[in-house]
Amino acid sequence: MSDESGLSIDKLREYLENEGIHTSYHRLKILEYLRNHRTHPTVERIHKELSREIPTLSKTTVYNTLKLFVREGIVSELTIEEKEVRYDADTKPHAHFKCIECGGVYDIALESPLFEHEMIEGHKIAECHIYLKGVCNDCSKMPKNKRS
Amino acid sequence: MSDESGLSIDKLREYLENEGIHTSYHRLKILEYLRNHRTHPTVERIHKELSREIPTLSKTTVYNTLKLFVREGIVSELTIEEKEVRYDADTKPHAHFKCIECGGVYDIALESPLFEHEMIEGHKIAECHIYLKGVCNDCSKMPKNKRS
DNA sequence: GTATCTGCAAAACATTTGCAATTCT
DNA sequence: AGAATTGCAAATGTTTTGCAGATAC
Numbered sequence: 001m002s003d004e005s006g007l008s009i010d011k012l013r014e015y016l017e018n019e020g021i022h023t024s025y026h027r028l029k030i031l032e033y034l035r036n037h038r039t040h041p042t043v044e045r046i047h048k049e050l051s052r053e054i055p056t057l058s059k060t061t062v063y064n065t066l067k068l069f070v071r072e073g074i075v076s077e078l079t080i081e082e083k084e085v086r087y088d089a090d091t092k093p094h095a096h097f098k099c100i101e102c103g104g105v106y107d108i109a110l111e112s113p114l115f116e117h118e119m120i121e122g123h124k125i126a127e128c129h130i131y132l133k134g135v136c137n138d139c140s141k142m143p144k145n146k147r148s
Numbered sequence: 149m150s151d152e153s154g155l156s157i158d159k160l161r162e163y164l165e166n167e168g169i170h171t172s173y174h175r176l177k178i179l180e181y182l183r184n185h186r187t188h189p190t191v192e193r194i195h196k197e198l199s200r201e202i203p204t205l206s207k208t209t210v211y212n213t214l215k216l217f218v219r220e221g222i223v224s225e226l227t228i229e230e231k232e233v234r235y236d237a238d239t240k241p242h243a244h245f246k247c248i249e250c251g252g253v254y255d256i257a258l259e260s261p262l263f264e265h266e267m268i269e270g271h272k273i274a275e276c277h278i279y280l281k282g283v284c285n286d287c288s289k290m291p292k293n294k295r296s
Numbered sequence: 297g298t299a300t301c302t303g304c305a306a307a308a309c310a311t312t313t314g315c316a317a318t319t320c321t
Numbered sequence: 322a323g324a325a326t327t328g329c330a331a332a333t334g335t336t337t338t339g340c341a342g343a344t345a346c
Contacts, residue, residue, distance in 0.1 A: 305340100311334085
């Protein structure tokens with residue numbers, strides 16, 4: 001849940017430029033946030049958190065930037081949620097688990113032949129999303145008081 | 149894509165009553181539509197199609213009814229789409245494929261150990277959704293003209 | 297100085313809610 | 322009558338869009 005585990009801003013800038021994406025302070029901070037907070041945050045959360053550091057950041061910019069990142073393939077969208085889209089800076093194939101108690105979304109490391117398939121029943125596969133739902137480890141233990 | 153392949157209205161009524169769900173003409177028609185059109189329709193589509201036969205049907209009732217069916221476990225929600233929720237009367241485990249050309253959503257019969265798992269990394273699994281995206285058989289063949 | 301990036305305000309949708317009217321038994 | 326169902330209209334919440342102002346190279 002803490003900070004400072006990802007690449008430096010300079011490394012991120014280099015990375016974006018290699019991907020052919022113009023850099024800007026806002027874009028770098030949004031990418032940095034995604035890299036450092038692997039909780040699959042919503043636009044709302046990203047905006048709220050970054051606003052404390054960048055008070056002028058608008059939600060529109062968060063939307064624009066995430067859309068750009070998705071288009072460029074460096075971020076992926078999760079639709080495990082019915083209402084809001086969540087974002088994930090990890091584009092390597094893995095599954096996601098959503099806890100129906102606390103609402104958290106966790107990565108699940110998973111070796112599945114599904115991720116390898118290129119063709120199923122005559123359809124060309126480009127993406128594979130695996131969404132699991134249930135009660136997470138933490139919520140199973142404590143009788144659903146704390147947390148949220 | 150055609151009609152008349154499902155159960156009769158009387159069978160559906162019996163089915164709903166067995167599930168402990170009060171029946172009504174609207175509810176029966178909505179369930180019938182879902183059973184006969186396995187295209188994972190949105191609320192919009194269900195409402196539009198049924199309105200031709202039942203001009204007084206309101207979208208609110210479609211929402212209410214689908215929500216009821218989901219709560220009672222006889223219909224499941226697909227969030228493969230970013231924008232709209234889709235509904236599926238088939239609650240047996242299977243995967244879904246969405247064509248990024250024509251937008252159609254197809255069932256994929258799939259034997260996956262994922263559907264059997266009850267526990268992964270300490271989390272209790274209640275539901276498993278597998279969403280694939282790519283270009284469907286039909287769209288691969290014809291150079292993306294017709295269809296929609 | 298021209299491209300791009302940003303952000304406000306308004307618009308566009310999907311979905312939910314409150315409540316009154318209707319229907320069913 | 323009494324309980325459940327229905328549907329309108331308004332509210333909500335997320336995402337998109339148009340456009341003007343700011344910023345960067």
